[in-house]
Amino acid sequence: MFVFGSGNLWGIPLTDSAGVAIVNPTPSLFGTLQDISADLSFDTKMLHGQNQFPVAIGRGKGKLSLKAKFARVNGLLINTLFFGQTLNANGIADNYDTTGAAIPTTPFQITPTVPQSGTWTVDLGVRNAAGNQMTRVASAPATGQYSVAAGIYTFAAADTGLIVFIDYQYTFTSIIAKKSTVLNVPMGNIPTFRTEVQTSYQGKQFVLTFPQCVGSKLAFATKLDDFMIPEFDIEAFADASGNVVTYSTAE
Numbered sequence: 001m002f003v004f005g006s007g008n009l010w011g012i013p014l015t016d017s018a019g020v021a022i023v024n025p026t027p028s029l030f031g032t033l034q035d036i037s038a039d040l041s042f043d044t045k046m047l048h049g050q051n052q053f054p055v056a057i058g059r060g061k062g063k064l065s066l067k068a069k070f071a072r073v074n075g076l077l078i079n080t081l082f083f084g085q086t087l088n089a090n091g092i093a094d095n096y097d098t099t100g101a102a103i104p105t106t107p108f109q110i111t112p113t114v115p116q117s118g119t120w121t122v123d124l125g126v127r128n129a130a131g132n133q134m135t136r137v138a139s140a141p142a143t144g145q146y147s148v149a150a151g152i153y154t155f156a157a158a159d160t161g162l163i164v165f166i167d168y169q170y171t172f173t174s175i176i177a178k179k180s181t182v183l184n185v186p187m188g189n190i191p192t193f194r195t196e197v198q199t200s201y202q203g204k205q206f207v208l209t210f211p212q213c214v215g216s217k218l219a220f221a222t223k224l225d226d227f228m229i230p231e232f233d234i235e236a237f238a239d240a241s242g243n244v245v246t247y248s249t250a251e
Helices: 075-083
Strands: 004-015 033-047 056-070 091-095 119-128 145-149 152-155 163-172 192-201 204-219 231-236 246-249
Touching: 004 033, 004 075, 056 204, 075 204, 091 119, 152 163
Parallel strands: none
Antiparallel strands: 004 192, 033 056, 056 231, 091 163, 119 163, 145 152, 192 204, 204 231, 204 246
16 A cells, blocks of 8 residues: 555644643644654664674664644643643734834823733734834833833833834633643643544555654744644653554554
8 A cells, every 4th residue: 555645643632731631632733734754763772792794683662752743822722731731712913013003192091902802911012113112111101111001001201102002911801812831840740542543445455553652852943935734743652551652454
């Protein structure tokens, strides 16, 4: 048989970051999968006599490593397969202002309209039309300065009419969005999951099942003119029954 395309990849959580078994696990599909690699390798030990080549070779330690690149960022997948901590509904977003607003006359204040009916939470700075950052002060701002409280930005009277760009973070309510704060938990336990790899061509499938896995690396990298393609590294090991990998081919 032949195999074509990136195939499909699922992760089924088994335990959380405290090592507690997940009773009703929700499988996660690696969406818009770009590629998967699975590397199975062993150490070998060679026995030599007086001649150049070995008279016996033994197999030592083995290693099963997978790497997946996928474009669809999913909070459930990231949390359950990599961090194994608490996942909450609702979301956090950063507003990078590209519209700008003119500082009005008294009381020289601007209250940004938060998108998605959200709530302002954190100031991320104010820029003028030249792209220069204005200086934040506690109160009574002078020229080139501003103060902020509860999402209300106050400027100097001398800056009336100046176009400013206000950046900030906000929270919003959503049943789709996910957020999680990763805690500094004790070393030792690690979330475990089952991995399923499936590829097909001309009606024939090649399937790899790794019954016990952990996530060893998660990487995010953005580009100026391209999509972000996160990378997820996986290490597989034997489950309680000693099973390491199951493979199935159509031929």
